[in-house]
Amino acid sequence: MSIDDRTDEVLDETLDAEWMDQRTGWRGVWNGIFLRMIPKVNWSFTLGSATLFVVVNQFITGILLTIYYVPSPQDAYDTVLYITNELPAGWLIRGMHHWGATAMVALAILHMLRVIYYGAYKFPREVTWISGVMLLLITFGFGFTGYLLPWDQKAYWATTVGTKILEVTPVVGESLLRIARGGDQLSAVTLSRFFGIHVWVLPAVLLSILGIHLYLVIRIGISAPAKREE
Amino acid sequence: MKSQDKRDYLKRYKEQKKNGIPFWPNALFKDAIVALIVLIALIVLSYFVGAELDERANPSDDGFSPKPEWYFLFLFQLLKYFPGSLEFVGVLVLPSLAIAALFLLPWLDRSEKRHITKRPYVLVFSVFMIVGVVWLSLQSVLEEPAPTQLATGDPVASLYVENCAGCHSEMISVPEGTDLIAIISQGGHAGMPAWNADLSADEIDALAGFVLSPRGNQVFGSSCADCHDASGLAASDPFTLRDALDDGGDFEAHADLELELPSGQEATALVNFLIAPDGHRLFALNCSSCHGSAVPFDGTAEELREVIRTGGGHQDMPAMGGILDETQVSALASYSVDPATAPSEAAGLFGQYCSICHGDLVPQAADLAAATEVIVTGGAHEDMPVWGEILTEEQLDALAAYAFESIEGSPAEEGRSLYAANCSFCHGDFGEGGVNPANPAITLSPISTAGYLGTRDDTTLRAIINQGQPDFGMSPFGLTYGGPLGEDEVGSIVAFLRSWQADPPVELPPEVEQAPRLGDADEVFTEFCSQCHGVEGEGGIGPSFQANEFHDSRTDEELFTSIDLGHAATAMIAWGQVLTNDQIVDLVAFIRDLRGEPDETPPVVGEVSFSGDVAPVLEALCLACHNDGGAIGGWSASSYESVIGSGDSGPAIDMADLAGSTLIDRLLGTSGALMPPQGMPQSDVDKLIAWIEAGALDN
16 A cells, blocks of 8 residues: 555554654564464474574674685685684684584474474465475575585585585486586685585575565464364 | 365464464563573584584595585485495485475375374374484494494405495495496596595405405405415415415415315305406406407307316417418517517517417517427417316406407507507607607606596596697697597597506606695705706706796796696696795795796898708697698698698698788687697797798798
């Protein structure tokens, strides 16, 4: 409804509102998000918000890490060493990003199992479910690309094997392998494209789909634990 | 779900919301508590456990056992259950199915029931998936500590533990007919590296025996290991081995010992363990001393196996007395006594009459009389052993299969002759490299070292041959890039190069293990660079730093990058891993100082003659690739006529439009590829162009 279409009562209501609300309508948003009623639920329904919390943690610590990290084979390892050993609280930032990754995967999987357990993927939440599966796959993508970035032995060889797996794809396997590595072998190109995917592509995709996911959760409401007869 | 059910659900949900709680503050409070717990957990883990960081990545150390993140472990483990051609099922099909099932879950389960007890399929399937993934992950974690109890005191088992157990756990089951040695040495499937750079041929053979005949390893452990080292026995010959087993206590070396030797199946297992049933190696051990690299045979594979098994008079040598005249016989006889002193036509005779059976192996005769006798009378001059008594069935199978394939001329054999025709001119007969005949300023490094071959996969080698290496003076050889060789031929050459890998004819000095803390550039140069570039920078395996050409064609930045990152195509390693940036900068300055006096090339004056000025340049820089034998691009630099008149894109020199000649275009790079690929001194380019523009006379 555009401003011109509003009835006089609504206009009066708008003018009665406080200064900020007149201009932004924040109260409506606030009411819609925070003051909505939800069914009585148990503790397992906090898993989604816990995952969201870890996502925020990953963004904050990840952004801090990029300030010092340099994605090149010469510098990657040294900068990670520097962050861990010399940068004040660097160990904490890297530790929280590292363990946050594990927590994100674990919580996302538990969250999904809860949804399966309560049948919450059913009408009217099918689209929420699909966006959730996408978020899980993106999370795995984060894990795979992020693992290479410290450029240590386990990162290098796990990624060598991980990308080599693409090669078994019939017909296009070899091309996929070369695309993933940016050449025949792991190199500076691989590192920079994994870095680009990890800090630009995946976060952008994650944010868009996460937005849809949260919008749907708020719009439809979270499911209630099903009763025995349902 | 029917629309009535949907209506019911929405109504019920509305009711539940009405009787529910507000999101703020009630639900959010619970969320906040959980978030706090998660935050504390993350901080505690960071403080007490921290984030692991291994050694710096080292692409040349592929002994590292790769371990993915914990949430990929199940996939990694799943891979182990789908060997060979089934691999893509485990890697691709199953995960794709699982992901598709997740996406489609709302449509796979369409009932209106929501309580878990009313959805038995979903429950059973989810539990199955969870148990499966957890089990696979646990399996992967539990298997990771290699079976160390195997390793104690058993050298072959410890080889296995160190190199294979990380991925393959306790044992691999190999389908019959697998060429295991090829897989171990070159890496067969997804994720498996080539081991030939790290393991010797004996070690690879020992590993193959261990995998193919684990029983044999146990027999060896209980019966032989007290006195024998397995790899030592494996390299010895099968005759002695068979004698020792058959003769028991009568075998000379065992005479003083009270031995209980294995027999029957145990003995077979032992022989299979000691000499793995690998055709190539068995042929090398047993056959090549008489047959060279291949045997001629025109029957079926089964017949060949029978011939090998029964041995004896397998093929009589024809009496050459009726075919050859006396001088030819005596030439051949002296050739088989000592090829070096034989008359020059003997080698040709041997190729014509003998090599069809003898391969490239010249039978050694004790004296001229004996040799003449055998050549003239022919007959079964030397009986083939009865291999059925010496080799196990598995070994016979492998040997017959290999010998049969080699009749066709395996890719490697074909590659040998292609290599000789196309590559050996610059790279040497054994890939040893040396000064580039087309450009003395470039020294080609060896291409037959374990290091060179082990760090380049087949795709890379093919690409190098196909596209050439213009920066190092190598022209493209692939048909698609204008060269003479088709894809199959390039593949054969790669196969031939690989045959060097197991036993490299050229060894480089061992690489520097660790960077000592070196100070000045001259120290660094003496320690590292001089190994290949000479103590005074005069060149060796690597190019000379005294040559003006080296300095003229490179900027300081390019020098820095070369030292920092190394060259993919040469033995130059990336010193950036060892040296600091400051050290490299100093080193560049130091190398610049090694430069000799700048060239004082007098400008081209007066008349340029073909024979005096042009021909020597062409001979030095062009003839290697553009000769009458293999004129790449259809142009030959061998004579005045061919220089002027040949070329696939019309005569190289256009008498009607001298300045527009193809030759000038190529020399200047104005059209088509710049030639020669390794570069030509500017003074020579000027000389050639001056000669063409003066009329391209035969003077």
